[in-house]
Amino acid sequence: MSPTADIFIPCFVDQLYPATAMSMVKVLERVGVRVHYNPSQTCCGQPAYNAGYHPQSRAVAEKFLQDFETPAAQASARPRYIVSPSASCVGMVRNSYSELFAGAPQAPACQAVQGRTYELTEFLVDVLGITAIPGARLAGKYTYHDSCAALRECGIRAAPRQLLDGVAGLERVEMAETTTCCGFGGTFAVKFEAISVAMAQQKVEHALDTGAQYIISTDVSCLMHLEAYIKKEKLPLRCLHVADALASGW
Structure with a gap:
């Protein structure tokens, strides 16, 4: 059923x-x-x-x-x-x-x-016990960002990595301090802009150090925050939600 x-x-x-x-x-x-x-x-x-x-x-x-x-x-x-x-x-x-x-x-x-x-x-x-999506394909290296909500509120760490590792052509390279907050935090980014931007900068620098082309996460709010910094600095990184990666190639 x-x-x-x-x-x-x-x-x-x-x-x-x-x-x-x-x-x-x-x-x-x-x-x-x-x-x-x-x-x-x-x-x-x-x-x-x-x-x-x-x-x-x-x-x-x-x-x-x-x-x-x-x-x-x-x-x-x-x-x-x-x-x-x-x-x-x-x-x-x-x-x-x-x-x-x-x-x-x-x-x-x-x-x-x-x-x-x-x-x-x-x-x-x-x-459902599914660890790979049939036909999913995306060429390149990715580094994974553990959002605070996923890791600390929901206990999610292994599942997205398992699914992404099942995407043909996609290679995972873990960044330093992957569990550290990206700095978004909703209204935190508005009330404490300087701190928020500095945290995004640190996260992006760790991602760049891996040589990855993609930062992938479960939360578009984190990705939006990181992407804003990446675009402003014109850096060679792309932010991608895990659903978009799993839906690629078919």
Whole structure:
């Protein structure tokens, strides 16, 4: 029985990197997943939450729970998951929602949604047992950036590397301090611009030292931040979301 994925497309992806969302759909369908998209979905509430506006964030999170509630008629028909191309948003749902809905009437619905929510690569590897996408091909060397959300909030490290190592023609070269923050951090990049840029510079310099052509990660927010510095300095590096790499060559 084919699993069904209710895909959650975060604000960053929807507004700035829609092709990455399509790459995720392409990859999921390639491995036999039934993909469903609810056009009513909006935000997970993370921007407001991180800025300290918790009541406003809770209102957005309530809508998320409603948007991704499994229809009763489909609850037992086949496995149904929530899959997103953003470890940051997945981390918000899995962790911060517990605080937002602690002791609230929505707590049971929250727990049900949390238990079905996965970042793309962990869904493919840990749930479906897939470690390579058939036909994926991309020539060059890549270095991997562990986003703070993926590594620290979701415990994701091996899955994206396994999938990327399965892409024909793609060679991994680990950079120094790969687990160090890139400096984005949402509003941190706005409030502490100088520190944020310095952190991006350090990350990019480590990537350049590897001789890689690509920096690949699970989070477009990190990649957007790094790409801005790379373009400003006209450096020979390209930022690529893991979904786009897995959808290459076929």
